[in-house]
Amino acid sequence: MMTNPSTQSNSVISPLGAEDVVIRTENVSIFYGTFQAVRNVFLDVPKNKVVAFIGPSGCGKSTLLRCYNRLNDLIPSARVEGKITYQGTDLYDPKVDPVEVRRRVGMVFQRPNPFPKTIYDNIAYGARINGYKGDMDELVERSLRGAALWDEVKDKLKASGLSLSGGQQQRLCIARTIAIEPEVILMDEPCSALDPISTLRVEDLIHELKQQFTIIIVTHNMQQASRVADYTAFFNAEAGPGGSRFGYLVEYDRTERIFNSPQQQATQDYVSGRFG
């Protein structure tokens, strides 16, 4: 249930300029028990754009990403403070159904994780669960084409998804995600287990997918961020009281600015590899 948008306008003037905002992150802090993993993040995600999250290990990129489809709900100690709105609706409103959130905000993980089912059923399964009533063969073909995998698998749709190469498996997972027609796709280091050619194929795919979807991608690959992302958010980690480290957003801007003329020295150091 994700109706009842607030009266706030979706079109805002942010530091990014006038954009249609899909996800708004307002003063968000995220805790695991008493440990604060992420502190006071403000970040708007514009529609039909690609936003990259970059930053050193442990600065909370995955933690924040998981909040956007409420996957942190599955971690008992995790707690979110502040406000995340999705198309104007408070994502953490008790009336919001997390299953519906995850249908609208899909996720692709670091390790390809196809179901132990046929290639065909990897796509049909999720669609059926979500009540898809249309032509399943058509949906399977369209999704596999959308993920640039169709030509490689069209003659073996009954083979196991696990029989594919890693790069193919990742594209199968992307096909599975787009089959349920989400509005936003979260990708947590989707290419880190892939070879350079598969990586470029997934990057090409991201370029195409943004016509239709909004994408947030976490990556440790600076070239990848500069190739695929319209906007880039640089996160860093800092020692807090008691020595524990919390992650925070240092700078968020057009990708070209983050890489060529960042406002913060820490960003400059990170993107130029002079870090730590």
Ligand SMILES: Nc1ncnc2c1ncn2[C@@H]1O[C@H](COP(=O)(O)OP(=O)(O)OP(=O)(O)O)[C@@H](O)[C@H]1O
């Ligand atoms: N399930 C969890 N329970 C407790 N602490 C966690 C949990 N997941 C992450 N953390 C902690 O939260 C902080 C942020 O972790 P997170 O995985 O979000 O970082 P990251 O930026 O994605 O790092 P990486 O680049 O290595 O993937 C880390 O200190 C981590 O140890």
Ligand SMILES: [Mg+2]
């Ligand atoms: Mg991570």
